Amino acid sequence: VKVCDLPTYLNDQDVASFFRGLNIIRGGISFLLSEYGKRYGQAYVKFEDTVQRDLALKRHSQYIDQKSIRIYKINAGQGFIPNVGGATIVNALMKSNDRPEIALLRIKGLPSTVIAIDVVNFFKGTADVLDNEEGVLLLLSADGRTTGEGYVAFKTPEIARSAIYKDYKIMANHHIELYDCSLNDALKALQESHISSSYRKNDKILTNLRQKSQESVRDCIRLRGLPFTATEPDITNFMGELADKIALNGIHLCINDRGRPSGDAYIQMLSAEDAIKSAEKKHREHLGTRWIEVFQCSREEV
Numbered sequence: 001v002k003v004c005d006l007p008t009y010l011n012d013q014d015v016a017s018f019f020r021g022l023n024i025i026r027g028g029i030s031f032l033l034s035e036y037g038k039r040y041g042q043a044y045v046k047f048e049d050t051v052q053r054d055l056a057l058k059r060h061s062q063y064i065d066q067k068s069i070r071i072y073k074i075n076a077g078q079g080f081i082p083n084v085g086g087a088t089i090v091n092a093l094m095k096s097n098d099r100p101e102i103a104l105l106r107i108k109g110l111p112s113t114v115i116a117i118d119v120v121n122f123f124k125g126t127a128d129v130l131d132n133e134e135g136v137l138l139l140l141s142a143d144g145r146t147t148g149e150g151y152v153a154f155k156t157p158e159i160a161r162s163a164i165y166k167d168y169k170i171m172a173n174h175h176i177e178l179y180d181c182s183l184n185d186a187l188k189a190l191q192e193s194h195i196s197s198s199y200r201k202n203d204k205i206l207t208n209l210r211q212k213s214q215e216s217v218r219d220c221i222r223l224r225g226l227p228f229t230a231t232e233p234d235i236t237n238f239m240g241e242l243a244d245k246i247a248l249n250g251i252h253l254c255i256n257d258r259g260r261p262s263g264d265a266y267i268q269m270l271s272a273e274d275a276i277k278s279a280e281k282k283h284r285e286h287l288g289t290r291w292i293e294v295f296q297c298s299r300e301e302v
Contacts, residue, residue: 027115103160127163245274
């Protein structure tokens with residue numbers, strides 16, 4: 001069924017409570033999103049059978065917090081997608097040029113029956129997923145089935161580092177793989193449409209996100225003149241106290257067309273302000289016997 005005129009602050013549990021006594025399938029509540037990735041009072045609910053659905057239709061015009069709720073029958077498969085979460089990640093992508101204060105991990109090897117709450121529970125006790133189910137973005141294939149991959153949001157890079165300890169742990173007899181990634185990785189997945197159809201079908205969301213992806217974010221620095229033997233720990237030591245401002249897995253050593261170190265590196269910082277401060281403070285400082293040039297740059301340049 002399609003449920004309309006819901007208060008926008010409701011969550012899955014509130015909708016399930018409204019249909020108390022009826023059998024909703026696992027992951028069977030899916031909210032519709034506006035062009036800005038926010039809920040606007042409509043949802044699809046999938047029941048175990050037509051008997052349960054017909055009983056749900058009888059709750060048409062009943063109230064939730066003084067709002068009369070409209071309920072309509074829809075055809076099988078029309079509009080409905082599994083509850084794959086993701087609103088927190090989409091909202092982060094919609095923000096301004098400043099890097100949103102969240103960290104992402106890419107997750108692979110998920111069971112085919114997975115829903116967002118399963119991923120939240122997988123990390124429970126190790127790291128808290130940001131905004132619970134809304135901090136999980138599961139990827140779907142063209143036929144609406146989960147691909148076994150997705151993205152998980154955490155409040156800070158430090159929490160994400162704690163979560164990485166769950167790498168290769170078991171979920172429902174599946175070994176789960178975890179990888180560090182950026183919001184740009186999630187944006188690329190969204191643009192390629194390997195994502196929940198609730199986002200894929202909303203062209204305005206994709207248009208806005210593409211515009212965001214074209215905006216330059218100058219939260220990186222370029223190091224030039226490094227010793228060819230320089231390693232990531234060497235660069236971390238070179239950055240000194242500013243090393244705490246480096247994004248998770250943010251150091252990228254460059255190689256030339258022969259596969260050898262080029263003497264250049266890029267570092268993604270936590271913000272554009274950290275990149276400016278690093279370029280000002282570390283430019284022409286020494287690493288070993290060589291002085292290093294440091295310039296602020298954008299992610300696009302990286």
